[in-house]
Amino acid sequence: MTNKKISDSIVETIHIVRPQHLNSVGRLFGGVLMQWIDEVACLVAKRHSHTGVTTASVDNLNFIMSAYPNDVLVLIGKITFAGRTSMEIRVDTYREDIDGTRHPINRAYLTIVALDKNDQPTEVPGLLIESPSEQMEWESAKKRREMRIFRRQEGF
Numbered sequence: 001m002t003n004k005k006i007s008d009s010i011v012e013t014i015h016i017v018r019p020q021h022l023n024s025v026g027r028l029f030g031g032v033l034m035q036w037i038d039e040v041a042c043l044v045a046k047r048h049s050h051t052g053v054t055t056a057s058v059d060n061l062n063f064i065m066s067a068y069p070n071d072v073l074v075l076i077g078k079i080t081f082a083g084r085t086s087m088e089i090r091v092d093t094y095r096e097d098i099d100g101t102r103h104p105i106n107r108a109y110l111t112i113v114a115l116d117k118n119d120q121p122t123e124v125p126g127l128l129i130e131s132p133s134e135q136m137e138w139e140s141a142k143k144r145r146e147m148r149i150f151r152r153q154e155g156f
C-alpha cells in the first residue's frame with residue numbers, strides 16, 4: 001500500500017450558526033459541533049483510506065470559546081497518525097470574523113477505524129511525514145495512542 005501525505009486528505013468545512021443549532025441559553029449546542037467535528041474527521045479518514053470508516057473514540061474535545069447566532073465556523077481536519085487499521089484525526093474549529101481573522105474555539109482528536117466490505121477493520125496506508133511540525137504531531141499522536149490502549153486495557 002502506498003504511503004500518503006497528510007496534505008492529501010485535509011478537509012475544511014464551513015457552517016453558519018443558525019437558530020436550530022442553539023441550546024437553551026442561546027449558544028451553539030455542543031452536540032451539534034460534535035456532529036460537525038465527527039463528519040470532518042470521517043471525511044479525512046475516508047480520503048486517506050478510501051474505505052468506509054467508523055469512529056472508535058473521541059478525546060481532547062476542548063471547548064475553548066462559545067459560538068453564537070450568525071457566527072461563521074471553520075472546521076479543519078487533518079490526519080496526524082496512521083496505525084494498522086486506525087487513524088488519528090485532529091479537528092480544529094475556528095470562529096471566523098468578517099475580516100478573515102480566525103479565533104480557535106475547539107480542538108479535538110478522533111480515532112477513526114477503516115472498515116472493509118464485511119464491516120471489519122482493514123489496513124490503511126501509512127503516512128509520509130514532510131515537515132518537523134508533522135513529525136512532532138506524529139510523536140504526540142503516538143503517545144496519545146499509547147494512553148488510549150492503556151485506558152482500553154483498564155476498561156476506562
Ligand SMILES: CC(C)(COP(=O)(O)OP(=O)(O)OC[C@H]1O[C@@H](n2cnc3c(N)ncnc32)[C@H](O)[C@@H]1OP(=O)(O)O)[C@@H](O)C(=O)NCCC(=O)NCCS
Binds near residue numbers: 054055085111113121
Ligand atoms: C472501532 C471498532 C471497529 C474496533 O473493532 P475491534 O474489533 O475492537 O478491532 P481491533 O481490536 O482490531 O481494533 C482496530 C483498531 O481500532 C483501534 N481501536 C479500537 N477501539 C478503540 C478505541 N476505543 N479507541 C481508540 N482506538 C481503538 C485499535 O487500536 C486498532 O487500531 P490499529 O489497527 O491501528 O492498531 C469496533 O469497536 C466498533 O465497531 N465500535 C463501534 C463504532 C461505532 O459504531 N461508531 C459510531 C458510534 S455511533
